[in-house]
Amino acid sequence: MKVMLIVKANPDTEAGVMPGEELIAAMARYNEELVRAGVLLDAAGLTPSVRGARVHFSGGKVTTVDGPFTEAKELIAGYWLIEVKSREEAIEWARRAPAPHGPDKDTHIEVRPLFGMEEFGESPAVEHHRRVGEAMARPRG
Numbered sequence: 001m002k003v004m005l006i007v008k009a010n011p012d013t014e015a016g017v018m019p020g021e022e023l024i025a026a027m028a029r030y031n032e033e034l035v036r037a038g039v040l041l042d043a044a045g046l047t048p049s050v051r052g053a054r055v056h057f058s059g060g061k062v063t064t065v066d067g068p069f070t071e072a073k074e075l076i077a078g079y080w081l082i083e084v085k086s087r088e089e090a091i092e093w094a095r096r097a098p099a100p101h102g103p104d105k106d107t108h109i110e111v112r113p114l115f116g117m118e119e120f121g122e123s124p125a126v127e128h129h130r131r132v133g134e135a136m137a138r139p140r141g
Contacts (some may be wrong), residue, residue, distance in 0.1 A: 009075035
């Protein structure tokens, strides 16, 4: 199962405060451990919401709103995408992560499984998505 470990933003991440050397080193060690275990698919930190935008869909209309966005606790500062055997294994990996904003700052890592195509049943649209997924998995160029 694929699982996203989501690091919530805080006022520092929204202000663009970069982590210190000690936290960067701890994250590198943790990421290396994920790689050695063969579970890491992707990981990244996100820039502050001031550099982003939201695309809003309502009543058949599409609008765009530039950041920043007000509630830092509702924003994402970064993520890991891992592939594990169970929810419990994903939770254990999240528990082993360094405190994302440093040991003296409160935060949490949200553990969210991704839907698998098998969960959608059979239909022409689902089959189309499977083919697109297979094309994405092929090596590029």
